[in-house]
Amino acid sequence: MTVKQLRAFLAVAQTLSFTQACERLHLSQPALSLTIKSLEESLGGRLLTRSTRRVRLTPEGESLVPLAKRLLADWDNTEELLRQRFTLRLGRVAVAAMPSFAGNQLPTVLGAFRTRYPQINVTVHDVINEQVIEMVRQGRVELGIAFAPEATDTLHFTPLFEDRFVAVVPADSPLAGRQRVDWPTLLSEDFITLQRPSMVRLMIEEQLRAQGIELPVAFESYQLATVGRMVAAGLGVSAVPSLCIEQMHELGARCLTLEAPTIQRAVGVLSANAEALSVAAQALREVIQETITAPVLSAD
Numbered sequence: 001m002t003v004k005q006l007r008a009f010l011a012v013a014q015t016l017s018f019t020q021a022c023e024r025l026h027l028s029q030p031a032l033s034l035t036i037k038s039l040e041e042s043l044g045g046r047l048l049t050r051s052t053r054r055v056r057l058t059p060e061g062e063s064l065v066p067l068a069k070r071l072l073a074d075w076d077n078t079e080e081l082l083r084q085r086f087t088l089r090l091g092r093v094a095v096a097a098m099p100s101f102a103g104n105q106l107p108t109v110l111g112a113f114r115t116r117y118p119q120i121n122v123t124v125h126d127v128i129n130e131q132v133i134e135m136v137r138q139g140r141v142e143l144g145i146a147f148a149p150e151a152t153d154t155l156h157f158t159p160l161f162e163d164r165f166v167a168v169v170p171a172d173s174p175l176a177g178r179q180r181v182d183w184p185t186l187l188s189e190d191f192i193t194l195q196r197p198s199m200v201r202l203m204i205e206e207q208l209r210a211q212g213i214e215l216p217v218a219f220e221s222y223q224l225a226t227v228g229r230m231v232a233a234g235l236g237v238s239a240v241p242s243l244c245i246e247q248m249h250e251l252g253a254r255c256l257t258l259e260a261p262t263i264q265r266a267v268g269v270l271s272a273n274a275e276a277l278s279v280a281a282q283a284l285r286e287v288i289q290e291t292i293t294a295p296v297l298s299a300d
Contacts (some may be wrong), residue, residue, distance in 0.1 A: 168254070
């Protein structure tokens with residue numbers, strides 16, 4: 001059975017008139033008769049009896065009426081549901097973002113997206129960089145926001161900006177009066193950082209090791225916010241992605257340009273297949289690309 005055949009049958013069954021059914025369906029009588037005949041042949045028996053004066057339903061035709069109504073209602077509902085999704089009047093999208101992005105720039109993105117597409121539900125997974133990559137790879141989310149994966153990775157990566165690490169020091173530290181600081185000077189203080197396997201921690205260790213510098217760690221935490229609070233409380237210093245500048249300032253710490261060596265890496269949008277995203281995911285990716293700019297370390 002086809003949707004066209006069911007609509008034709010139901011129109012005749014409800015009007016008991018080929019003439020009225022033709023008017024309702026905007027079909028010629030020969031076309032309608034051929035459609036009904038094709039349906040009967042596919043089912044293996046008569047659904048209607050037709051004389052010069054009247055049209056009647058056979059018992060089999062009577063039994064098909066409620067089934068046809070239900071099937072067509074389901075079809076129409078499905079069609080409308082998909083139409084709403086394609087026009088972004090309905091839908092959902094899941095995104096995973098590393099904490100430095102989720103806690104700082106993502107709320108701005110979601111605000112812009114909600115204004116533009118108020119009927120789209122967004123699920124956010126705030127997880128470490130490695131989990132973002134894995135969730136995208138496993139298809140648990142359509143989009144991920146993370147540091148650029150290794151060159152051998154099979155995921156599609158759209159860069160947004162280069163994120164440069166900055167130093168974080170207590171507001172009353174002698175270093176707070178500077179605009180910039182080098183790594184050897186920063187590491188003369190107690191160092192606070194994220195626990196492994198955080199990508200932030202691994203990137204710092206890898207870059208410093210290449211310069212012959214070992215990372216001395218006084219305190220470790222799983223959350224960037226906790227690192228910021230510990231620095232603000234005077235327990236030591238840290239280094240975080242520039243994405244966290246505003247957050248660190250809000251927590252009471254001060255951020256400085258960090259150099260010798262400069263540590264930076266591209267931040268961007270990950271997807272398993274950029275060509276197979278849902279309409280909602282495509283729209284969210286566009287808003288991310290339009291909204292996000294590289295964080296700037298202010299001079300004050």
